[in-house]
Amino acid sequence: MSGEPWEVFKESYNEPLLFLKHQDDKINRVLTALAFLTAAGVALYISAGSSGHGLPQFSNSYVATGDYFFGCFIIGLFFAVSLAIVALDPTSFTPRFVDKPAPPESVLFYGSIASWTKSDWENMTLEVFKTALASSFHKDAHRLSHRAIHKVRRFGQANAFVQFTIVSLALLGVMRLNHVHIENRWAVATTLLIIYTLFPAIDFVYFRGLNFPGVGADYTPPDIAARAALWGKGIVFFVPFFVVSTLGLALAHSNWQPVTYSLFGTVVIRLLALFQWQLMGSHQWVIPIAAAVVLAGGGALWLWGCS
Numbered sequence: 001m002s003g004e005p006w007e008v009f010k011e012s013y014n015e016p017l018l019f020l021k022h023q024d025d026k027i028n029r030v031l032t033a034l035a036f037l038t039a040a041g042v043a044l045y046i047s048a049g050s051s052g053h054g055l056p057q058f059s060n061s062y063v064a065t066g067d068y069f070f071g072c073f074i075i076g077l078f079f080a081v082s083l084a085i086v087a088l089d090p091t092s093f094t095p096r097f098v099d100k101p102a103p104p105e106s107v108l109f110y111g112s113i114a115s116w117t118k119s120d121w122e123n124m125t126l127e128v129f130k131t132a133l134a135s136s137f138h139k140d141a142h143r144l145s146h147r148a149i150h151k152v153r154r155f156g157q158a159n160a161f162v163q164f165t166i167v168s169l170a171l172l173g174v175m176r177l178n179h180v181h182i183e184n185r186w187a188v189a190t191t192l193l194i195i196y197t198l199f200p201a202i203d204f205v206y207f208r209g210l211n212f213p214g215v216g217a218d219y220t221p222p223d224i225a226a227r228a229a230l231w232g233k234g235i236v237f238f239v240p241f242f243v244v245s246t247l248g249l250a251l252a253h254s255n256w257q258p259v260t261y262s263l264f265g266t267v268v269i270r271l272l273a274l275f276q277w278q279l280m281g282s283h284q285w286v287i288p289i290a291a292a293v294v295l296a297g298g299g300a301l302w303l304w305g306c307s
Helices: 005-049 065-088 110-115 118-122 126-175 182-209 224-251 256-273 278-283 286-306
Strands: none
Touching: 005 065, 005 126, 065 126, 065 256, 126 182, 126 256, 182 224, 182 256, 224 256, 224 286, 256 286, 278 286
16 A cells, blocks of 8 residues: 555545445346336236236225235335435435535535636646545545445335335235135235244344344353343344234234234334434334334234224
8 A cells, every 4th residue: 555645545435435336236236126026016916907807805804905915015116216216316315405515625526526616626736636635535435434324224224115015016926826715825925924024033033143243143242141132132122023913814814904014014123123323322222122012012902903
């Protein structure tokens, strides 16, 4: 590494820049996949409506399962695409009138470069430019890291709805199997929903086994009490919702209430798992766990009242 300051600071600038490009590539691939899923979902729904056999209804409602799951599919698409687009370019969705224009500082960011006057930019000497370049690499690396965090968070939220979209499409496809007995279709749909609601807990156990940062055993305090507390938080967070959802499906798998609770509740669990509030420090687990317990308790009361 050269001794020039701008070359030293460039190293910390390049890393978040490369990560941003990598994250944008992943988002673009997901958007492409969603485009194909949209075509598949619309084609499946249209063919189901024109098949002449019709799709089964929920046992306690006149709503056809095809209409219901296609509606869920559209809702999932809306949120998945919306969040992915915001992740791609966050600054396009922020109001520009709330901040006063900042003076030109960076010689890397296009907005700052454009704010320089033509004469000041042309009259900048090489030594002054090197100093400004080093400062720009140093400051912009910090700015890019915040953009990277934003992309990761929004993309995580988009992924929760991508999974919701895929499951809705799969359930629509199951209900489209006209040559399979209705009870067997409901059995398959119930199995898919139970597996879907179990996935968040499986991910927790899986990533802990792989020693992912913040989850794996190597990243938790070595004492037994701290490790037990981590597992206890995971159990309290994931298990109540899964138990309530599974019992609801087992007792009334063809009713719209347990199906709705399992589908949408899993999205809520996925989103709560992404919760981060650095100001709460080591106590930031309180809000998502409390929300998960409320979700499970409220779902149990709702399903019990509808039975």
